[in-house]
Amino acid sequence: MAGFDKVVASYEEAMTGLEDGMTILAGGFGLCGIPENLIAEIKRKGTRDLTIVSNNCGVDGFGLGILLEDKQVRKMVSSYVGENALFEKQLLNGELEVELTPQGTLAEKMRAGGAGIPAFTPQQAWVRQLQKAKETKEFHGREYLLEEAIVGDFAIVKGWKADRYGNVIYRHTAQNFNPLAATAGKITVVEVEEIVEVGELDPAHIHTPGIYVNRVVLGTFEKRIEKRTVKSAE
Amino acid sequence: MSLTREQMAQRVAQELQDGFYVNLGIGIPTLVANYVPDNMEVMLQSENGLLGMGEFPTEDTIDADMINAGKQTVTTVKGASIFSSAESFAMIRGGHVDLTVLGAFEVDVNGNIASWMIPSKLIKGMGGAMDLVAGAENIIVTMTHASKDGESKLLSNCSLPLTGKGCIKKVLTDLAWLEIEDGAFVLKERAPGVSVEDIIEKTQGKLIVPDHVPEMVFA
Numbered sequence: 001m002a003g004f005d006k007v008v009a010s011y012e013e014a015m016t017g018l019e020d021g022m023t024i025l026a027g028g029f030g031l032c033g034i035p036e037n038l039i040a041e042i043k044r045k046g047t048r049d050l051t052i053v054s055n056n057c058g059v060d061g062f063g064l065g066i067l068l069e070d071k072q073v074r075k076m077v078s079s080y081v082g083e084n085a086l087f088e089k090q091l092l093n094g095e096l097e098v099e100l101t102p103q104g105t106l107a108e109k110m111r112a113g114g115a116g117i118p119a120f121t122p123q124q125a126w127v128r129q130l131q132k133a134k135e136t137k138e139f140h141g142r143e144y145l146l147e148e149a150i151v152g153d154f155a156i157v158k159g160w161k162a163d164r165y166g167n168v169i170y171r172h173t174a175q176n177f178n179p180l181a182a183t184a185g186k187i188t189v190v191e192v193e194e195i196v197e198v199g200e201l202d203p204a205h206i207h208t209p210g211i212y213v214n215r216v217v218l219g220t221f222e223k224r225i226e227k228r229t230v231k232s233a234e
Numbered sequence: 235m236s237l238t239r240e241q242m243a244q245r246v247a248q249e250l251q252d253g254f255y256v257n258l259g260i261g262i263p264t265l266v267a268n269y270v271p272d273n274m275e276v277m278l279q280s281e282n283g284l285l286g287m288g289e290f291p292t293e294d295t296i297d298a299d300m301i302n303a304g305k306q307t308v309t310t311v312k313g314a315s316i317f318s319s320a321e322s323f324a325m326i327r328g329g330h331v332d333l334t335v336l337g338a339f340e341v342d343v344n345g346n347i348a349s350w351m352i353p354s355k356l357i358k359g360m361g362g363a364m365d366l367v368a369g370a371e372n373i374i375v376t377m378t379h380a381s382k383d384g385e386s387k388l389l390s391n392c393s394l395p396l397t398g399k400g401c402i403k404k405v406l407t408d409l410a411w412l413e414i415e416d417g418a419f420v421l422k423e424r425a426p427g428v429s430v431e432d433i434i435e436k437t438q439g440k441l442i443v444p445d446h447v448p449e450m451v452f453a
Contacts, residue, residue: 029282029319030305032298055319082358092356100357103281104323104365111320122327123368160299172316174299176282179318207318223298229306231290 006166006216007195011041014189014217018047018154021074025110025152025181026054026064030083031226033174034063035191037219038156043067053077053110053150055103055177060084062224071095077150079103083226105147107180112149114183114212119148155185158221159192159208163199166190166213167206175207182208191219235427236408237450242376244269245406245450246335249374250276257281257326257366259336260304262376266335277311279331281362283322286314303362323362327369334370336363338377338402340392343439345402345414347375348394360397367398379407379436386438388412388419409433411450418442423450 008014015038018024024042028034039058042050043066050073057076058065067073068086075097081087090096101109105122112120121137121144135146157178160171168190170178182188190208195218237245239262247269250256257279258264267287270276278287280302287302288309295309302308310316325331338349347367350360367373380386388405405412410433411423418440424433426449434441 030301032282032301032305078359080359080361082356088356100359102360102364103319103362104327104369107319107323122365172297172299173280173282173284173301175316176319180320225296225298225307227301227305227307228296229290229308230293230296 004165004210006210006213007164008215008217011037011217011219014038014191014215015041015045015154017187018042018045020047021049022047022153023051023053025150025155025184026052027155027157027176027178027181028063029055029173029176031059031063031224033158033170033176033178034058035156035158035189036063036221038189038191039064039066042072043070046070046072048072049074051075051077053106053152055079055106057081057084057087059226060086068096075099077101077106079106107177109147109150110177110180110184113151114180117149119146121146150184152181152185153187155181155188157182157188157190157208159190161194161196161201162190162192162213162216163196163201163210164216165198166210166216167201168192168208168210168213169201169205170207179208183212185214187214188212189215189217191217193219193221235425236379237425239265241425241452242406242408244452245411246374246376247271249333250274251332252276254332255279255285255330256333256335257331257370259334259363261337263335263337264304277313279322279325280308281319281322281326281366283317283319284310284314285317285325286311288314323365323369326366329369329371331370332372334366334373336366336373336375338375338387338397339394340387340389341375341377341402341405341414342389342392343414343417343419345400346392346396347398347402348392349397351395353395363397367401370401373402374404374406375402376406379409379433384436386436388437388439388441390439409436420444421447423448425450426452
């Protein structure tokens with residue numbers, strides 16, 4: 001009896017059930033806190049026609065960028081996609097569709113999706129000039145835009161530590177979109193650097209409670225740095 | 235003389251107050267962090283999910299999991315907190331950040347700002363800029379007064395797609411400190427050695443020039 005045990009033995013098992021045409025929510029900001037091995041597994045699997053909701057699309061050769069190599073992505077929902085040449089090429093060719101969404105709105109779309117709130121109204125109705133027309137509503141004399149929540153068939157998440165029950169904590173700013181994506185996947189898969197004993201994580205310090213998590217897999221991570229900045233030697 | 239980037243950062247830093255939570259955009263705004271007065275406590279917010287951003291790390295302390303909204307590796311100050319991107323934008327949207335400093339391509343007399351997209355170039359995205367300006371009450375825009383070709387960036391109507399509508403009240407350029415009131419730029423200060431005439435010539439939008447326009451003072 002597995003009970004609450006969410007741990008799976010392999011990446012193959014972690015991504016079982018992923019099919020062509022599905023929507024995947026991915027954690028990460030830039031290359032920080034991205035589920036790099038789960039992305040690599042999607043590439044290995046060769047699943048196609050995917051819609052991927054992620055703040056960015058990785059870089060050439062790393063992160064979500066590798067899913068462009070075999071044209072596995074049909075559509076990206078992101079706030080900023082300027083970091084890779086292959087993305088640009090496929091976008092201009094019409095092989096790839098992009099739905100630009102402001103960063104805070106994207107985060108809230110995931111949060112709302114996970115929280116069972118179908119839509120919400122951030123204040124930025126004038127965004128209509130660049131996106132398809134959306135419904136607006138006035139509150140207190142200001143115009144607000146109706147934004148719909150997002151849920152994914154899968155959510156792929158990078159945690160720091162998890163226990164077998166799927167309770168997760170994130171490390172530093174690798175948190176970013178990860179806990180939001182984790183709540184909004186029909187199947188949420190979390191890859192972590194360490195799996196600890198149940199009871200070892202302080203209940204009050206858990207970022208993602210195990211109720212949101214379906215599968216946990218242990219990985220090793222390259223953690224590539226996108227913009228290495230150090231202070232000059234004194 | 236027009237202000238250098240460092241001087242622009244210095245002038246913006248004069249607007250800081252003790253106990254302010256501040257979000258700094260990429261470019262000149264980032265430099266403001268170098269001019270926080272010693273006797274003042276200021277917390278820097280980074281919209282990926284960090285309140286209390288510190289300086290760049292050393293080679294020994296660099297950490298791939300510790301970055302700012304510009305994706306640069308950073309450190310935290312004592313008393314910092316880290317949270318999700320939804321929490322981060324809740325702070326921003328909810329008006330909890332005291333001051334936001336960001337760059338722009340154009341600003342107009344109605345407080346509109348264009349900062350994210352030039353139609354002839356490939357669109358890369360707005361990142362967090364739209365949510366930032368929609369939620370902030372106190373924004374300072376830093377930019378050069380005119381383009382390299384001499385085209386004014388202070389306009390009667392922004393020509394580029396907007397980042398935010400009616401949200402800008404303060405602008406610092408390399409020539410002047412201006413505030414936006416009732417559909418006009420009001421010239422409040424000029425850069426040392428820059429004439430009022432020079433500023434008038436490089437401002438396309440309606441400009442109100444008081445009788446006395448003081449020069450900026452730098453410590």
